[in-house]
Amino acid sequence: AMGNQHTIILLVPSFAALAVGYSVRAFLAGECSGCDGLKMFGLLAFCFAAGFSIYVYLPVRSWREPLLDWEDPQTFERFWAVLTRARYGTFQLAQGTAAEWSAKLFAERSVFLVREIFRQFSTAGGLLLSAGCALALVRTDLRKFSATMLIFVVCAGPLFLMMANVTVEGSAYGIVLRFLPLPLMSLSLLGIMGLSAKRSAVWVSIVLMIVLFRIPQAHSMRTQFLAYDFGRNVLRTLPPRTLLLSDRADECEFVLAYLFYSEQRRNDVRFADCNAGVTRSIYGNDYYNIWGAPRLALRTEAERKLSSEWNGPVYYATVEPQMIAIPRYRSGIIFRAKPAGDRDFLWNEIYALRYQASAPGF
DSSP states (O other): OTTTOGGGGGGHHHHHHHHHHHHHHHHHTTSOOHHHHHHHHHHHHHHHHHHHGGGGHHHHHHTTOOSOOTTOTTSHHHHHHHHTTTTTOTTOSSSSOOOOOOHHHHHHHHHHHHHHHHHHHOHHHHHHHHHHHHHHHHOGGGHHHHHHHHHHHHIIIIIHHHHSOSOSSGGGHHHHHTTOHHHHHHHHHHHHHHTOOGGGHHHHHHHHHHHHSOOOOGGGGGGGGHHHHHHHHHHHHOOTTOEEEEESOHHHHHHHHIIIIISOOOTTOEEEETTSSSSOOSSOGGGGGOOSHHHHHHHHHHHHHHHHHOSSOEEEEESOTTSSSSOOEEETTEEEEEOOGGGOOOOOOOOOOOTTOSSOOO
16 A cells, blocks of 8 residues: 555554554463564564565666656665655645644644545535444544544544645645545545444445435536646647647646657657656756755756757746746647747637536646
């Protein structure tokens, strides 16, 4: 799991509490010795190392110079930076300084989590889930299980949202939604066990799955193609022999890379990712370790030089045209940095209509 999503590490406090509880009880009862504990620890450490070795794939694949080479992890320093999410901070979802921890912030994130439970599960489902969780917490036969799940809900819910360095409203809402399955899964398990006897847990699970989760509205699923449509419209807008620089955000960079490299569209266009995430860095090998003002200064110098040497128009796909000190002018859904002559597009606005989409994300 650590090879897929770092937030799974939030399970550690839950498992640690469970393991310590069982180990202490077994040791006091004389059921195991210190040697038995060391053997078990060694076995678990070996299993973890074997599973975690999937990360070795990153430098091995990077040495083959693939088209998409996230942060080029060929050296140990860059590999370690990818492993630890050095660009953001291990638990942060975005760059920058996280909000100062406080009881008020914890309460706000907790209220957000409760609100999302009723939003995702429906009002009836939220009430049923709450009843199941309350019953699980008072049942003596579920004491260890309930404590484990409750610790995980707190760690993966309010505590994670405090560390994530993003708000839970506005455009960041779509990002935060992707990390809610962990606490919601634990709450669901807690509610299922609270409402069931041991043998009826499967049947209660089926009933709860039917009652709790909202059925997605078919027409809102069209928003899943929003990024793909945006990328195709960017390519339609570009004049021949364009230098296209992608500057924020990830969805835009990924979809453009897909269109250029997988679908082989617009072979006359040169594409470069200003974040050096999906294309090789055009700013030097040390670019991945430079942040803040020095990074923007390096970008400005390199992109000015590249634009002046490029024999053709230069465009940016960006949502923040003021980020660097290079004049960029709106041209439809992209921004022009170097005139394209008579072929330049001068559309004023393009509107994307999303019909009754309750939670469209980006």
